[in-house]
Amino acid sequence: MNSPKFAVVGHPNKGKSSIVATLSHNDSIEISKRSGTTQQAQCFEIKTTHSSYELFDTPGFQRPSKVLAWLKNQAKSADKRSQAVQKFVDDASCQQLFPDEIELLKPLTAGAAILYVVDGSRPFGIEYEAEMEILQWTGAPSMALINPIENSQYVEEWERVLVQYFRTVRVFNPMEADFHKQMDLLNVFAHLQPQWAQKLKLVTQDLELKRLEQSQQCSIILARLLEDLCHHKTTQKVLSKAQANLVEPLLKNQYLKWMVNREQKAIQEMLTLYSHYHTQIHIEDMSLPHDLFDCEQWYLWGLTKNQLMTSAAITGAAAGSAIDLALAGSSLMLGAVGGGMVGLASAWLGANKLVDMRLQGLPIGGYDASFGPISHQNFPYVVIGRFLTLYQKISTRNHALREILDINPIDLKEKINQLEVSEQKKLHLSCDKLSHQKPVEDLNKILLQILN
């Protein structure tokens, strides 16, 4: 069975492209205040896991009265009307004279249903009648959408007119309609053509599942962001403390840049997840503490003192074991025990000397200048609060919108208070672990509660 098809038609500049962008979740569709932006019918296939449907964005009517006059000349009785429309679409001279109407009617003659769009903030005009009459002539299943572009002042007036021509009339604002309203509209589409009902039902089910999946994926993006930001540090090996102090500003700069970029990366991922490829966001940078500089000694191969001692003990024990092996166990494993202890003691006592030693001119110890990580216990909450605000804005943003998204982080405390006590505890415990750079099991599941 063919996919359900819907052609969005109407007067120019009444929000046809906006409706297609919102329903197809596609923000690359050109939407302009200028009329005549859409010059050719464009098909957008909305594919879901188990089903699909097609939406056609079409040019607006330009010469409806003349087209209607042409059609009336061709068909003198009602049974000839749809044939006259087909003839109009196929006629070479009509293609020259009425290119917009040809583009508009093509999908309808190919089996698409009609979604006729009008502006509910402006009054009905008699010139619309010709358009509606032409659409009636096609015999295609039809529905009218009143788009209250600026306000709803003339919605009732339009309803009175439209019910005379269309089976179903709905008010739908593509800029504001939330996900549920979009799903409701798809359910109404299903009634236009009974054989499409099953396919469209599958589409709505798939889209609802996808919505849930997107929330889960957002919780993973947030969990990874939190872990990365809480664990991140920038390091540089240097030979002396004086050198370490010199590189501090560089480390700080690089650290801050990385943190900002990492958050941007998560935002971009979330935008991509919701198919907002062109949305621009304005959000103030995170305020980060500036006292995160540290300087530690390092030894052979960049080991810390603890690592050096462990390595030395293992190496000593291994060498001792080899002696035990050679003596066929008669040493009662004293070689392994003794070797381990000698290794440990020599590392502990000699570690500091390694810092100043050189092997063929190369230093075998030095200092590790580092900036970060942030251990402030509030930091994870700040990150969550910012992400949550973005999530709420992005996940509910319609694809017809083009303006820059301005973000003011919300108060997270209120949102946390809405959680169950056990969930709150889990969240606080997780944030505490994160601020101490400790791993948190199932962090994304804990965060999902907040996103929901």
Place this chain on the structure above:
Amino acid sequence: MNNTFDLHPLKLSWLIVSIGASLGFILSWGSLTGDAQGRVNLFHLLVVYMLIPILSIIVSLGSALFGKGLNLAGLLYAIPGLQRKSSPQWVKLRQYHLDKFWLLMQSQAAALAFSIASLLTFVFLLLVTDINFIWRSTLLDATDIFPFLQWIAKPWYFWQQAQPDFTLLTQTQDSRLLETHNVASNLGLWWKFILATQLFYSLFLRSIVFVSLRVWIHLTYENDFEIKLQKRQIKPDIREPASPNQSIITHQLIPPLVLNNWGQVPRKLISQNLRSTQADAENLSDEDLMTRYFIDEMISDPTATEAQQYNTISCTQKQLVLTRAWEPPLGELEDFLKLGCGYLCPMDWQGEQLQSLKQSDLEEWQRLLEQLPNWTLFVNKEYLPHE
């Protein structure tokens, strides 16, 4: 300067690999040097080159698939002083659910290094010393062992010289008390069998596991939804509408004109719009005002009859065409305008009150008239957009 979190899941830890290679070298050297006469127990070699590799593969894979993962790298990472599980790299591996399999891959790399080191040690010792392969058993004799050796050698059935030989097996049985070797030169003939055992059980099987793990890790990483999202981030091209030229606007009408109410503007609003353009219009009635401007009136909108349309088309006088500002100019209007000349006046109103035009609406009309040189856009100054 090092920034953390640059994840390369296929990067090998050379420390772990070198531990594997060292173990391979030490164990092979220890097993192959044998006793003072250079005698090496065949069974010991089978333990090192076949039993240990196979068992370790089973244990590592089994524990990775069904448990937390028991392998060399895992054990090293579990040592308290050496552990790096709070390191950003490790955090990243955990985020992608690759931690367990990354350790397994490192262990397989270490095992491969073990095999290669063993092989090189074996070849080196074959070159520089005499290795006498013998076997000893208290309970088993050659007839018991031979089928087992044949079973081991099945994978390289095509390499006849590396297959076990029953006569050789009988001849190489050793006893520490009895002198059993008839032909001492036969004792070295097992080397091909041992080499094949190493190549297959130690090197080949391990290579398969190692390569499979690398492929699996690569695919898991590439199929992670976050990586896929990053690939999707390449922005599709968007058509930018070219900014069109716009016609100039006049605020004065020069009569006489023919009124053409294309947009069915209420009559009261027409005079209201004209009144403020005339300095002395305050004292004029609506009708007088209209008479001052218009010598005639015609209907030509799409609802007009054919006769009415014919009249307007044949009109040679300058016209004032009134339109609804918010309705974009249709082709029908453009077709009509091409046949005449005069002024076009878009008007916007709410109820019975005229209101300012919207900037975007005005630009629509400016754009239209830019292409029609016989027409001038007229907008009363009072109703210019405020934006």
